[in-house]
Amino acid sequence: MALAHVASMRSEDPYRKVGAAALDFDNRVIGTAYNGLAPGFNAPNGFWDDREARQKFMLHAEVNLCSLFRRGEAKIVATTTMPCTACMQTLCAYGIREIYYRETYHKSDAPEIASIYGVRLEQVDFSPFAVEDAR
Template identity: 30%
Template sequence: MADMKPSDEEHGDVDTLAKNLCSTQLRSPNKARADYVKWEDYFMSLAALSAMRSKDPNTQVGAAIVTRDHKVVGLGYNGMPIGCHDDIMPWGKNGEDISKTKYGFVCHAEMNAIMNKNMHDISGSTLYTTHFPCNECAKLVVQARITQVVYLHHKKPKDPMYIASAFLLDTAGIRYRQFQAEKPYLIINFS
């Protein structure tokens, strides 16, 4: 007789199984689901999914701009400017000549989200970004009158570029905070 116990690989640990069982049992076809994705998780997921579009071999960053009434009005990821073929542009990080590294060319996710916005005025919006914005992107955030930045990672808080960014955001009265997920992960299943 076959072992009927599900493997950890197939179904996760006991806690995950219990949560999934409880959430399934609590669902009713006549009531709204309680296990839906919360707004914050949804918006940061869009930023993370956008980051997956980046062809940068070292760092993938994504950003989403969201209005006060939860409308997504801009998405972006780090990549080469429009019309610059990715295969002929430099993607390296190291070198003294900026024209031979990605740093002279790559448009940051925050810049692309602002440039790709689908409405004229994004003042009062929130920027969800996978990485704390650099000082150049912070300037764009201020100029766009975005009022809040929610970031997933802040990998170099002591780097002068990010100290300048925090100072600029503070000076402009723009709130920023690290993202706190409601769910530790979201899975997209296309089947």
């Protein structure tokens, strides 16, 4: 979750910053990702001003994360916000077994999808810079 948090800080989106990290079956880090624009795309002036207009162009952290591995390679995903319905479907398609998130997203059907597919979906309490976490 610390890696996911740090990844979220890289997001250019001024309104919502989401980060995610993937681990393989040996608990090795495969990679980290955050929500943003497609690689190589430079936002024109004013692009970030209208949240509604740019929303459809934003690639979610989980989708960017899944671009880093093939199906079956990752076991665990940590994400700073509960996956939205589409991202939860994507994570299931990639064979993710466990998903940990920090903030709830009420519009998401992720809990229902996780339950049906037998994926562990769990909220964790994580304060990135708390003294307890540093131990």
